[in-house]
Amino acid sequence: MGIVVNNLPRIREECEVLHISDRQLREIMKRLHQALLDGLGKDTHAKSIVKCWLTYIQDLPNGKERGKFLALDLGGTNFRVLIINLGANHFDMQSKIYAIPNHIMTGSGVDLFDHIAECLANFMKEHNVYEERLALGFTFSFPLKQIGLTKGILERWTKGFSCSGVVGEDVVQGLKDAIARRGDVQIDICAILNDTTGTLMSCAWKNHNCKIGLIVGTGSNACYVEKTENCELFDGEPGKENLLINTEWGAFGDDGALDFVRTEFDNEVDVSSINPGKQVQEKMISGMYMGELVRLALVKFTRMGLLFGGQGSDLLFQRGSFYTKYVSEIESDKQGDFTSCMEVLEELGLSHATEADMAAVRHVCECVSRRAAHLVSAGIATLLNKMDEPKVTVGIDGSVYRFHPHFHTLMCEKISQLVRPGLQFDLMLSEDGSGRGAALVAAVACRQSQQGV
Numbered sequence: 001m002g003i004v005v006n007n008l009p010r011i012r013e014e015c016e017v018l019h020i021s022d023r024q025l026r027e028i029m030k031r032l033h034q035a036l037l038d039g040l041g042k043d044t045h046a047k048s049i050v051k052c053w054l055t056y057i058q059d060l061p062n063g064k065e066r067g068k069f070l071a072l073d074l075g076g077t078n079f080r081v082l083i084i085n086l087g088a089n090h091f092d093m094q095s096k097i098y099a100i101p102n103h104i105m106t107g108s109g110v111d112l113f114d115h116i117a118e119c120l121a122n123f124m125k126e127h128n129v130y131e132e133r134l135a136l137g138f139t140f141s142f143p144l145k146q147i148g149l150t151k152g153i154l155e156r157w158t159k160g161f162s163c164s165g166v167v168g169e170d171v172v173q174g175l176k177d178a179i180a181r182r183g184d185v186q187i188d189i190c191a192i193l194n195d196t197t198g199t200l201m202s203c204a205w206k207n208h209n210c211k212i213g214l215i216v217g218t219g220s221n222a223c224y225v226e227k228t229e230n231c232e233l234f235d236g237e238p239g240k241e242n243l244l245i246n247t248e249w250g251a252f253g254d255d256g257a258l259d260f261v262r263t264e265f266d267n268e269v270d271v272s273s274i275n276p277g278k279q280v281q282e283k284m285i286s287g288m289y290m291g292e293l294v295r296l297a298l299v300k301f302t303r304m305g306l307l308f309g310g311q312g313s314d315l316l317f318q319r320g321s322f323y324t325k326y327v328s329e330i331e332s333d334k335q336g337d338f339t340s341c342m343e344v345l346e347e348l349g350l351s352h353a354t355e356a357d358m359a360a361v362r363h364v365c366e367c368v369s370r371r372a373a374h375l376v377s378a379g380i381a382t383l384l385n386k387m388d389e390p391k392v393t394v395g396i397d398g399s400v401y402r403f404h405p406h407f408h409t410l411m412c413e414k415i416s417q418l419v420r421p422g423l424q425f426d427l428m429l430s431e432d433g434s435g436r437g438a439a440l441v442a443a444v445a446c447r448q449s450q451q452g453v
């Protein structure tokens with residue numbers, strides 16, 4: 001038998017680059033705070049990296065919203081159509097997931113909207129509302145410069161989309177045109193909103209302290225309640241005290257603000273993405289990239305001879321083969337147990353992995369996911385400090401937060417350390433944020449138009 005070398009200490013050392021110290025996190029908070037102020041400021045907005053888009057949503061739901069609404073949810077891994085019945089203290093919701101084939105994600109905008117309109121019409125048939133005229137809330141989870149509640153110009157695509165002819169255009173109009181081209185269904189688009197906004201709204205329906213909406217899923221972003229007087233670009237109805245701001249913080253770092261903590265793995269993920277140089281912070285955090293970050297580290301350690309006896313597999317060396325869900329699965333194993341880890345490694349053609357290899361793989365996963373949780377926490381603590389309210393609930397959705405076994409705990413711990421003493425917060429998992437939230441925004445809009453507000 002050969003000499004068994006314990007490579008774990010070396011691997012731990014190599015992984016140190018993925019550790020962000022509290023001092024560095026506080027520096028990140030300072031920079032993010034400035035970026036948020038730039039986004040809100042009249043003279044600084046145009047050049048600001050973090051855009052802080054106005055949402056034109058000023059009223060949170062009050063629980064009295066009633067009726068039947070349609071919702072569309074576009075922007076994660078799936079595209080969904082929903083029908084929601086809001087009643088007194090309950091809601092009833094049915095939904096269907098539709099695939100967006102890759103050729104549509106990267107094809108033309110007209111084809112994308114035609115595909116959505118077709119799914120909508122089919123859904124209405126299946127749910128026996130084909131003949132009805134219904135209001136619709138449209139969750140469109142990309143950076144949108146809103147000009148009103150029903151008008152929004154796409155600033156840039158993110159998360160692997162690149163449909164042509166949409167950037168710089170009004171997305172609501174794009175969908176209206178596609179519905180009109182069909183001519184068979186009657187739909188009033190009452191609101192367009194971000195998934196963070198939907199999440200905030202759907203949590204606020206139950207919990208009136210909910211003033212931040214967060215997504216840690218395919219992408220990462222947050223929205224929050226800001227005082228209207230701080231929103232220098234607001235030109236809507238005066239008189240309302242608050243406004244919801246969609247920060248689009250995924251773009252934070254696009255000017256190099258995060259370079260002092262980025263690693264070679266981040267750089268590689270970025271250069272081989274569809275949008276190099278863009279969404280830098282998102283690429284360090286979200287589900288679209290987390291698995292790939294882990295894979296790149298594993299590849300490096302294998303090439304250094306520190307893992308798998310220096311022997312990888314075709315799949316390990318293939319981009320995108322390490323799914324983010326693997327990170328959650330591997331970290332769900334109890335300490336010392338490697339059942340899921342072994343399954344994942346077998347799937348990747350690495351059944352020759354030893355227990356020491358598995359411990360190392362788990363360590364890499366922990367470093368990458370912990371860093372993501374800490375970066376998100378720095379963001380949330382920045383918002384909490386800025387809002388300076390005694391108690392704020394953060395409504396959260398997204399596959400990473402939902403399925404990672406420790407993300408919630410890591411966030412609670414880190415936010416407590418970073419937030420100004422005396423400010424209280426709690427983290428609330430949203431029940432289907434983006435879908436129900438879209439219907440609620442549509443319902444609030446209808447409530448107001450019925451009341452003539």
Ligand code: GLC
Nearest residue numbers: 141142143158215219221250
């Ligand atoms: C991306 C989008 C943003 C969205 C987030 C989460 O960052 O640009 O609009 O909220 O992903 O889905």
